[in-house]
Amino acid sequence: MYRVGRLFFVMDDNMRMFNTVAALAIPFIPHALVRKISRRYIAGESLDRAIERVQQLNALGFSATLDVLGETVSSLDEAEIMASEYIKVLDAIRVHRLNAEISIKPSALGLLVDEAACERLVKRILNAASLDENFACIDMEDVSCTQKEIDLFARLESNHDNVGLALQAYLKRTYEDIGQLPHVRSTVRICKGIYMENPVHLVGLAREDRAAINPHFINHVSRCFKAGAFVGIATHDTALVNEIVSLVDREEVDRRKFEFQMLLGVCEPLRDRLLGMGFNVRIYVPYGKDWYGYSTRRIKENPSIAGHVIKAMFDR
Numbered sequence: 001m002y003r004v005g006r007l008f009f010v011m012d013d014n015m016r017m018f019n020t021v022a023a024l025a026i027p028f029i030p031h032a033l034v035r036k037i038s039r040r041y042i043a044g045e046s047l048d049r050a051i052e053r054v055q056q057l058n059a060l061g062f063s064a065t066l067d068v069l070g071e072t073v074s075s076l077d078e079a080e081i082m083a084s085e086y087i088k089v090l091d092a093i094r095v096h097r098l099n100a101e102i103s104i105k106p107s108a109l110g111l112l113v114d115e116a117a118c119e120r121l122v123k124r125i126l127n128a129a130s131l132d133e134n135f136a137c138i139d140m141e142d143v144s145c146t147q148k149e150i151d152l153f154a155r156l157e158s159n160h161d162n163v164g165l166a167l168q169a170y171l172k173r174t175y176e177d178i179g180q181l182p183h184v185r186s187t188v189r190i191c192k193g194i195y196m197e198n199p200v201h202l203v204g205l206a207r208e209d210r211a212a213i214n215p216h217f218i219n220h221v222s223r224c225f226k227a228g229a230f231v232g233i234a235t236h237d238t239a240l241v242n243e244i245v246s247l248v249d250r251e252e253v254d255r256r257k258f259e260f261q262m263l264l265g266v267c268e269p270l271r272d273r274l275l276g277m278g279f280n281v282r283i284y285v286p287y288g289k290d291w292y293g294y295s296t297r298r299i300k301e302n303p304s305i306a307g308h309v310i311k312a313m314f315d316r
């Protein structure tokens with residue numbers, strides 16, 4: 001039995017329903033409360049805070065990828081500001097000798113405003129990164145960006161060996177996309193996918209059934225290994241992680257050819273376990289002023305957090 005204000009809930013089915021309803025109520029949660037929760041998922045608003053967080057993670061044995069929060073810009077001026085911030089991040093990584101790379105979102109670098117200008121900005125970032133032998137992974141965004149981002153990656157990869165691409169296992173098209181991409185030089189991140197897409201694009205019948213994505217995820221990881229790509233395995237799903245661990249043991253995959261990747265603040269016992277098993281684990285560390293959208297996406301992904309938030313509101 002679980003009490004929220006004057007309401008009582010029986011655990012399991014009722015609790016799940018409550019959490020789902022709570023997730024739908026997120027837009028009505030006060031910003032101050034979302035901000036408090038966001039501290040778990042976001043290093044802070046400034047680069048200094050992000051550096052501190054990466055230093056802590058590095059000291060524990062994790063590598064990191066730094067993400068400047070912010071999505072779709074509507075002008076090239078905003079895109080320039082984002083590119084300049086990433087150059088500062090790369091400088092900070094060098095100065096503080098961090099074990100970290102960067103993750104970039106092309107929509108925040110003007111992809112939907114001017115593709116050619118976006119490509120110039122990404123090249124500027126990659127050139128800056130290459131001075132310190134650093135690396136950038138292109139995050140995969142919603143389906144309006146998928147083809148553009150794959151094309152961008154393909155063009156960049158022919159001249160830069162320090163760029164990678166995230167691919168989403170929830171998309172049907174990823175089977176074909178992988179067929180075009182990985183070869184010895186490619187670095188790919190396989191993740192389930194985070195955006196609310198039209199089900200026609202998705203592998204599972206029910207959008208909520210995240211476990212249905214798992215066989216596709218494993219298939220993609222396995223194909224990328226066979227193609228010789230370096231694979232970032234980005235998931236917090238314990239069952240999926242266990243299957244991947246069996247796969248890499250069974251196929252004797254070289255541990256230098258893959259790493260597990262997790263988001264800051266999510267499923268920390270699992271990441272610690274993987275590190276303890278001797279695997280490389282990279283933590284995705286977002287920072288910046290645009291914390292609201294990122295935090296609410298994280299809360300929606302794990303409705304039990306939304307349940308705790310609503311409970312906290314009633315209990316106050």
Ligand code: FDA
Pocket residue numbers: 138139140141166168191192193194195210211234235236237238261262263265266267283284297298299301302305
């Ligand atoms: P799933 O959603 O099935 O969750 C598995 C378990 O983890 C569940 O028990 C769940 O409760 C728990 N969990 C998941 N999210 C949680 C949270 N916020 N808080 C607490 N528990 C949580 N997506 C994308 O579309 N493009 C991209 O480029 C990236 N990049 C990326 C990088 C990295 C390093 C990671 C880890 C993830 C991404 N993602 C992403 C997000 C990814 O697609 C996916 O939405 C999340 O990782 C959640 O999916 P899982 O694989 O963890 O499984």
